[in-house]
Amino acid sequence: MRQAMFTKILEADLKLFTNQSSSALSNTVVYEVQNGSIMLVNSILSLTRNGLTLLALTGYLLYLNWKLTLIVTVMFPSVAWVMRVLTKRLHKITKASQSATDSLAYVVEENVLAHRDIRLYAAQNSQAERFSHLSDSLRHLAMKSTVAGAAMTPMTQMLAAIALSAVISVALVQSASSGTSVGGFVAFVSAMLMIIAPIRQLSEVSSPITRGLVALERGLDLIESTASETEGSFSKQRACGDIEFSQVTVSYSPESAPALKDLSLSIKSGETVALVGASGSGKTTLVNLLCRFVDNSAGHVLLDGQNIKDWSLQSLRAQLAFVSQHVVMLNDSVAANVALGMPIDAEKIKHCLKAANLTRFVDELPQGINTVVGHNATQLSGGQRQRLAIARALYKDAPILILDEATSALDTESERTVQDALEQLIKNRTTLVIAHRLSTVHHADRIVVMDTGRIIETGSHTELIQRNGQYARLYKIGLHDGTLESATI
Ligand SMILES: Nc1ncnc2c1ncn2[C@@H]1O[C@H](COP(=O)(O)OP(=O)(O)O)[C@@H](O)[C@H]1O
Ligand SMILES: [Mg+2]
Missing domain, CATH: 3.40.50.300 (P-loop containing nucleotide triphosphate hydrolases)
Structure with a gap:
């Protein structure tokens, strides 16, 4: 992908260079995509490991007591809803952070380019102010993103806890009427407690996935939405020069x-x-x-x-x-x-x-x-x-x-x-x-x-x-x- 992006830069319509600063382009090519793919790869690893554990435990629960297990499935729509809302928010914040990072890098680019003029005309203070203003807004966005990412875990945990208590209550009522064995009950509750860890880790994965996807989106955008220079097919070894x-x-x-x-x-x-x-x-x-x-x-x-x-x-x-x-x-x-x-x-x-x-x-x-x-x-x-x-x-x-x-x-x-x-x-x-x-x-x-x-x-x-x-x-x-x-x- 990195090579495809660089090839694109070599053949892009010249408008690209008016619309995007060199720092924004190098951010995309060098940093964003690398970062995005690392996040995605780690997420996929965790997704596979925890997904498989979850699947196995759910199977075991169904085998132990399928009626009770059905109660657990009630919490899935709520988890999905929480994830959707938070992911949307995270997506927006990540996009905003990207452009804030670009603006910040642009200030550095300009100040490197004009380092002599800035010193000679004593513009350091205004530049420092400009930088700290942008840096603050980036920090602000980073906080928001951390909060949105972290909110996922307690909310899914809470839902899992509610489901668990519902299951235990129903199981108690069930055992009173139909006489479930103590061993069966303990096995069921242990399996249910074990299922919480993979659910938590799965909910934690959605934040890096969103961030990674937004980063890759930016790279794909560069490759797919940037127009190439248009050309014909006429060629000549050496023109006369009319x-x-x-x-x-x-x-x-x-x-x-x-x-x-x-x-x-x-x-x-x-x-x-x-x-x-x-x-x-x-x-x-x-x-x-x-x-x-x-x-x-x-x-x-x-x-x-x-x-x-x-x-x-x-x-x-x-x-x-x-x-x-x-x-x-x-x-x-x-x-x-x-x-x-x-x-x-x-x-x-x-x-x-x-x-x-x-x-x-x-x-x-x-x-x-x-x-x-x-x-x-x-x-x-x-x-x-x-x-x-x-x-x-x-x-x-x-x-x-x-x-x-x-x-x-x-x-x-x-x-x-x-x-x-x-x-x-x-x-x-x-x-x-x-x-x-x-x-x-x-x-x-x-x-x-x-x-x-x-x-x-x-x-x-x-x-x-x-x-x-x-x-x-x-x-x-x-x-x-x-x-x-x-x-x-
Ligand atoms: N990349 C550009 N984007 C927008 N306007 C431009 C650009 N380059 C030149 N211009 C404008 O086009 C006009 C002609 O510029 P230019 O061809 O560079 O003049 P010259 O070389 O005769 O000094 C100027 O008014 C200039 O402001
Ligand atoms: Mg000129």
């Missing part, structure tokens, strides 16, 4: 304005297109659309004349190398990070690292390209991480390259050296470049200026300057500042 966006609209939520509105753009194979525009204008959304990280609600996107929704995801994504705004590295060696998903070829890796201007950095590492970079490579500087991501894109050697502010964390000098690598990379490939610095988009075949999800201008650098529109205005601001390199939008 891209066509035709009247696409993308909305992240029905309430907010669409991130892309009726946008049309066609990019020829081998062309380099730069996207510029204010932040929030939809540049990242446009390139995410091509990778199918978001889906368009209207219009269509074609790659090599084929709707990307008809492409198999594996084949589509094999055509794309993406250096994104937010670089994520795995806690693995430099080589494994560069070759991510592909076989490691040390020579090729060294070549890519050299092109990304990282040779000196890697040579200084204790184990060279086999050095493990740590959790999300946080020991590396922003620029080094970004160059590592560029090396990863170089290694993939895909026909379409997407650079989403790929050099934003680099200083001017290393940007210039990486620029050479990028220029090599751009050759013979369809490239989409998003850049803050206008100097880096200068050489693109075509510049597309975007604003609030639409294209407002397109043309080459010279054409756009001549047109004297938005691009020219932004460009002039850059010139006024004296340094074109720092002209940012």
